[in-house]
Amino acid sequence: MMQRTYRAYTLNNFNEIEQFSAVADVDREAVETIGRVFPFKTNNYVTEELIDWENAPSDPLFTLHFPRREMLLPDQYETIRQLIQSGADKSVIDEKVEEIRLSFNPNPSGQVHNVPDWDGMKLDGLQHKYRETVLFFPKQGQTCHAYCTFCFRWPQFSKLTSLSDSKFSMTQDYEIYMDYLKSKPDVTDILFTGGDPLTMSTSILNSYVDRLLEEDMNQIKTIRFGTKSLAHWPYRFTTDKDADDIIKLFERIADAGKHVAVMAHFNHPKELSTPVVEEAIARILNTGAQIRTQSPVLNHINNDPAVWSQMWRRQVDLGCIPYYMFVARDTGAKHFFELPLAECHRIFQKAYQGVSGICRTVRGPSMSSHPGKIQILGVTDEPGEKAFVLRFIQGRNPDWVARPFFAKFDSDATWIDQLKPAFGKKEFFFESELENYLNP
Numbered sequence: 001m002m003q004r005t006y007r008a009y010t011l012n013n014f015n016e017i018e019q020f021s022a023v024a025d026v027d028r029e030a031v032e033t034i035g036r037v038f039p040f041k042t043n044n045y046v047t048e049e050l051i052d053w054e055n056a057p058s059d060p061l062f063t064l065h066f067p068r069r070e071m072l073l074p075d076q077y078e079t080i081r082q083l084i085q086s087g088a089d090k091s092v093i094d095e096k097v098e099e100i101r102l103s104f105n106p107n108p109s110g111q112v113h114n115v116p117d118w119d120g121m122k123l124d125g126l127q128h129k130y131r132e133t134v135l136f137f138p139k140q141g142q143t144c145h146a147y148c149t150f151c152f153r154w155p156q157f158s159k160l161t162s163l164s165d166s167k168f169s170m171t172q173d174y175e176i177y178m179d180y181l182k183s184k185p186d187v188t189d190i191l192f193t194g195g196d197p198l199t200m201s202t203s204i205l206n207s208y209v210d211r212l213l214e215e216d217m218n219q220i221k222t223i224r225f226g227t228k229s230l231a232h233w234p235y236r237f238t239t240d241k242d243a244d245d246i247i248k249l250f251e252r253i254a255d256a257g258k259h260v261a262v263m264a265h266f267n268h269p270k271e272l273s274t275p276v277v278e279e280a281i282a283r284i285l286n287t288g289a290q291i292r293t294q295s296p297v298l299n300h301i302n303n304d305p306a307v308w309s310q311m312w313r314r315q316v317d318l319g320c321i322p323y324y325m326f327v328a329r330d331t332g333a334k335h336f337f338e339l340p341l342a343e344c345h346r347i348f349q350k351a352y353q354g355v356s357g358i359c360r361t362v363r364g365p366s367m368s369s370h371p372g373k374i375q376i377l378g379v380t381d382e383p384g385e386k387a388f389v390l391r392f393i394q395g396r397n398p399d400w401v402a403r404p405f406f407a408k409f410d411s412d413a414t415w416i417d418q419l420k421p422a423f424g425k426k427e428f429f430f431e432s433e434l435e436n437y438l439n440p
């Protein structure tokens with residue numbers, strides 16, 4: 001079994017990446033400058049196995065991990081660059097950095113509205129938006145083996161104080177969360193998320209999970225783990241020191257009669273190409289767990305139908321189930337990664353047409369927005385006005401799900417809030433009700 005010792009690269013030591021020094025075109029200054037604003041961390045598996053350095057900086061795996069100049073607006077870039085160059089005080093730089101971060105919408109899609117009030121307190125490490133599924137943010141799992149440049153949870157990893165409201169982390173007594181679940185008998189799914197909850201040691205993970213396997217938590221039928229470890233550090237499941245323990249944990253959940261779902265985040269087929277990821281997937285599937293895959297569609301990374309059909313095909317060959325294609329959320333360096341909704345749909349449609357029915361378990365492109373997960377089903381000219389056909393895959397109100405609705409076609413729009421209802425309607429069918437959810 002191929003073994004590798006984890007080595008993180010951050011702003012402090014990225015100069016030690018051998019390949020980086022060997023590539024003339026890569027932009028050291030961009031890493032130093034943008035790495036101040038957005039979290040930057042990668043590791044030796046990514047640099048040695050995934051990135052094609054011959055094609056850096058435009059290589060998609062390079063772009064996924066390393067800051068590029070265009071990820072800040074030109075004047076922001078210039079401001080930070082000059083402050084660093086002039087040797088400005090850390091506090092002066094931090095102040096500017098904070099201002100820029102706040103301009104990048106650190107709390108997209110109203111996630112703070114998903115944090116429930118319970119017994120007079122805010123449950124700070126929990127989000128409950130859709131009836132059946134509760135998200136857990138264990139405090140030890142709020143990091144990743146590497147950070148994605150497009151990350152929509154980037155404030156989770158940023159140290160500055162004014163972003164602390166945008167952080168989710170379970171700090172209260174675990175029993176309080178259990179009491180909350182018992183008060184909501186419709187909740188059947190727990191989704192551990194982060195960050196990447198599988199960066200936690202298995203012993204800590206065990207203590208979170210074991211409680212859910214007890215008799216009084218019978219309502220919980222599915223335990224999901226949202227993770228990018230298969231893409232960023234598959235050794236988590238093969239040769240790391242507690243790799244065998246996490247495999248046993250999945251077995252234990254399955255043996256307890258619950259469904260184990262690894263919600264794996266893959267952005268590009270390259271991440272599925274190494275022997276170690278194959279082995280990691282095989283080990284997980286061998287426990288009885290299932291692996292469902294998801295990714296946003298991103299400019300400069302995977303904005304090509306062939307990349308998607310190849311990725312879905314490969315996932316199915318390895319035994320994974322394609323699950324979601326997302327539209328990039330309105331946060332962080334979105335100006336660099338975003339694609340018009342019409343283009344997202346074109347990519348999805350073309351890719352979907354190119355694979356067999358076995359791969360068509362995937363749904364998308366989907367916007368995780370305030371009201372819910374909204375899928376772009378297509379574009380129609382049929383009734384005399386060009387329109388997007390949309391529907392909810394998930395809704396704050398479950399009654400909204402699977403009801404088609406229409407928005408005026410707009411070739412530039414990149415998010416639901418830029419769309420207007422079609423056919424002379426004043427508002428979308430869910431809008432007045434949504435108000436009530438947000439301002440009860």
Ligand SMILES: *Cc1c(COP(=O)(O)O)cnc(C)c1O
Nearest residue numbers: 114127129130133135368393394
């Ligand atoms: C996507 C998502 C879920 C899970 O939805 P499924 O369609 O069941 O996978 C749960 N909560 C939130 C906030 C989500 O965004």
Ligand code: SF4
Nearest residue numbers: 144147148151195228
């Ligand atoms: S793995 Fe997920 S949470 Fe971590 S940096 Fe990437 S997108 Fe963000």
